[in-house]
Amino acid sequence: MSFENLQLKNQLCHRLYMASNNIARAYREPLRALNLTYPQYVVMMALWEKDNISIAELIERTAIDGGAMTQILKKMADKNLLSIIKDEQDKRKRVIKLSEAGQTMKLEATDIPSKVLCQFPQLAPKHMTELMALLDLVVGNTNEQE
Template sequence: MSEDRHTALNDTTPFNALALENQLCFSLYAASKEIIKQYKPLLAPLHITYTQYLVMLVLWEHDDLSVKELGSHLCLDSGTLTPVLKKLQDKQLLDRIRDQRDERSVVISLTDEGRALQSKAADIPKKLLALFPLTATEAATLQMLAGKLVQGSSDI
């Protein structure tokens, strides 16, 4: 984009700061919806939803987490996370066990089936990236910039 973003190409129409296409939030929202939509057929063979996939990604990296710790990784509260965890437990992919040191806390652990699902999901990130018109460098830059936005907002 040119240095002077406040005028249109013909220099007679002022920049409309309230136009939907000029909203960073809408671009991120629409992109997020599209990405999540593209996950659906990739996750269908695993019989899990996108949110369940995110939970599994965290547990494959950090098994035996409290619900609070898991929620922190995913930016989800326990009220949102609990039904997702219940469904994954019903699928026998994880166990929810009360922490013996603190009865109020529930520890989430992968089952053998949950661990085995990791190898079946291994190609999903690569398959997803192939669906979008981004180079590997562009994808890495986009991920870095999105992370910067998330980190910056948590510092406020």
């Protein structure tokens, strides 16, 4: 009986795990300057794209778990980066709105993607496009099975 399929070198999941860890480490230093964690940065990017949205929409846009999102938003509100406001039409809903400090941070964050990419000089723009397309397939397939 062969156990080739159990060797780490043959595992897609392990490669994705290692890649995810490497990328997370690459973001640490640039995000430290903004006093943000990576999940907080993801929330900020979503809000910079579209501000004044419901928590449900923010969860959908970021794919961050609802329980984790609640904690992230609370910490970000404590940092005065955003406000959590009751929806005018439906008081049960909460809307997230960037503060002036949160909006200003966008200017400070503009160079983060290039700082992170500089840490992966072997990845040409073509590779990045191909990798993102392949990862979209993986994410799409796993979301369809849920």
